[in-house]
Amino acid sequence: MTAESTNLMKNLIRDVPDFPKAGIVFKDITPLLADPKGFQMAIDTLAERVRDVEFDVILGPEARGFIFGCPLALKMGRGFAPIRKKGKLPWNTVEESYALEYGEDTVQMHDDAVRPGQKVLLVDDLLATGGTMAACRKLVENQGATVAACAFVIELGFLNGREKLGDNLRIESLLEY
């Protein structure tokens, strides 16, 4: 990835102060999505980054994980499976709960989203504290599959999400803050 393409994409990420609550600066990806060249560059660059990763299927958590995970799956000729909040998926599900600052949240996937022995690429827009992605990893591993790598458009390095996701896990991110 050239410095030029990094700058092009970074210029399409909008900082929104105090969202979802005071003190948080939210990275708004909608200007990137509105720009066909920028959006395509993000998908192409994600594909480059994971070109040498062996994987069978892409999984991404709702809803922004769908935005990047689906085009990447199509570009790389792999299937996609959604990971969703509890109660959204119609078929038989497996689930994993994880702690939030206050309370907890639960993610689910269909029990046929991955088969034992399959290799999974997890995709989301943003790596922050890594809580959601760590729960997604457990979902996959509980089914006897493995996570080959995680790929993000944006990484907030100061939140140490990489540590939360665990050692020995390959993590790619395009734009670091």
Added chain:
Amino acid sequence: MTAESTNLMKNLIRDVPDFPKAGIVFKDITPLLADPKGFQMAIDTLAERVRDVEFDVILGPEARGFIFGCPLALKMGRGFAPIRKKGKLPWNTVEESYALEYGEDTVQMHDDAVRPGQKVLLVDDLLATGGTMAACRKLVENQGATVAACAFVIELGFLNGREKLGDNLRIESLLEY
């Protein structure tokens, strides 16, 4: 679209009885997403169907609208803007409420998602009663933009969503039930 490709895609839609509640047969698209050939065929066929539609940007409601709207936007070289449930979008929003069977729901988009005079293609996975899509249409029109067409993978014709969406609106759907 050939009968063969229709059959291929229909075989990848799974009927789930009694979801989200008793008496409803839910059309589960996850087998289609898991099949790279079927998923790509859905995107390619949607693109064919709207090839002659003049539009500037694709909008799709969360979360399944992202699954088809984003790859279609990239394929057609247009931008994408998300329509979300209330409280999810970080920037300044405009909103539209609509009636549900019990109570109501609200959709929002960023106030810069469309500009006055722009033409919009609305994309979602499924046309059922058309309530959500009608609210999305109002969102767009309230900003001084117009809906050039709506495109769906699946249409439940017996629910008469076309009528709800209004006359003079072009509607394309790939798989009819």
